[in-house]
Amino acid sequence: MLIEAAGLCAGYGDARVLHGVDLSVGEGEIVALLGRNGMGKTTTVKALMGLLPAMAGRIHMGGTDVTALPAHRRARLGLGLVPEGRRVFPTLTVEENLRATAVPGGRWSLPDVYALFPRLAERRSNFGNQLSGGEQQMLAIGRALLTDPRVLILDEATEGLAPVIRREIWATLARLKDEGQAILLADSRLQAILALADRAVILTKGEIAWTGATAALQADAELQRRHLAV
Numbered sequence: 613m614l615i616e617a618a619g620l621c622a623g624y625g626d627a628r629v630l631h632g633v634d635l636s637v638g639e640g641e642i643v644a645l646l647g648r649n650g651m652g653k654t655t656t657v658k659a660l661m662g663l664l665p666a667m668a669g670r671i672h673m674g675g676t677d678v679t680a681l682p683a684h685r686r687a688r689l690g691l692g693l694v695p696e697g698r699r700v701f702p703t704l705t706v707e708e709n710l711r712a713t714a715v716p717g718g719r720w721s722l723p724d725v726y727a728l729f730p731r732l733a734e735r736r737s738n739f740g741n742q743l744s745g746g747e748q749q750m751l752a753i754g755r756a757l758l759t760d761p762r763v764l765i766l767d768e769a770t771e772g773l774a775p776v777i778r779r780e781i782w783a784t785l786a787r788l789k790d791e792g793q794a795i796l797l798a799d800s801r802l803q804a805i806l807a808l809a810d811r812a813v814i815l816t817k818g819e820i821a822w823t824g825a826t827a828a829l830q831a832d833a834e835l836q837r838r839h840l841a842v
């Protein structure tokens with residue numbers, strides 16, 4: 613497995629939000645982390661990235677135990693995050709935003725990112741705060757790819773975006789998958805992940821309520837009603 617969490621517990625201050633989450637992403641896989649708002653998806657993402665400490669449990673990347681490693685070390689080992697809310701640098705240009713995270717010798721170059729998102733090429737001299745939500749998301753994905761991630765983690769990848777832009781983002785993720793990119797997609801909406809994800813993990817109140825093949829989830833309307841915003 614490229615990344616594997618076992619019995620992961622995390623939270624804020626004394627408040628435990630995750631109560632023993634098991635989750636893994638293998639080579640070339642897209643795994644969806646689902647659940648209604650507030651169920652712990654973002655907390656799981658932060659704990660995987662090392663932005664929140666694990667209160668219990670272990671996280672491995674390949675054979676390496678990364679539980680105690682800080683976020684930048686995990687990033688270097690191959691975790692690339694597209695955070696909720698995108699977090700592009702507002703006063704840097706598109707190009708400067710991209711250069712800020714580029715890792716020398718990675719699989720992705722600036723021209724590769726521009727080829728993936730031609731709109732970013734057109735707007736390379738615009739500042740982060742001049743971009744539409746969709747363009748910001750493209751920039752956030754481009755930035756994460758330039759860190760040469762073995763696993764790309766997206767938190768609410770299309771939240772607040774127009775349907776046409778949403779479809780563009782999903783199509784891009786499908787292309788990345790075809791190229792073998794492993795992806796963890798945290799999302800509250802099932803529709804978003806049906807065509808993309810191989811497996812799904814559903815969180816309820818910081819615990820895993822269900823895990824299995826996306827096709828099985830798609831076929832089970834009752835399961836969807838119980839746990840998801842559809």
Ligand SMILES: Nc1ncnc2c1ncn2[C@@H]1O[C@H](COP(=O)(O)OP(=O)(O)OP(=O)(O)O)[C@@H](O)[C@H]1O
Nearest residue numbers: 624627629647648649650651652653654655656800
């Ligand atoms: N900084 C924080 N301090 C304290 N509690 C928090 C903090 N961030 C989140 N929580 C709590 O942790 C729980 C899980 O939140 P989390 O953001 O992980 O959920 P989520 O499934 O990602 O939902 P959303 O899609 O709304 O972000 C919620 O009860 C939330 O109130």
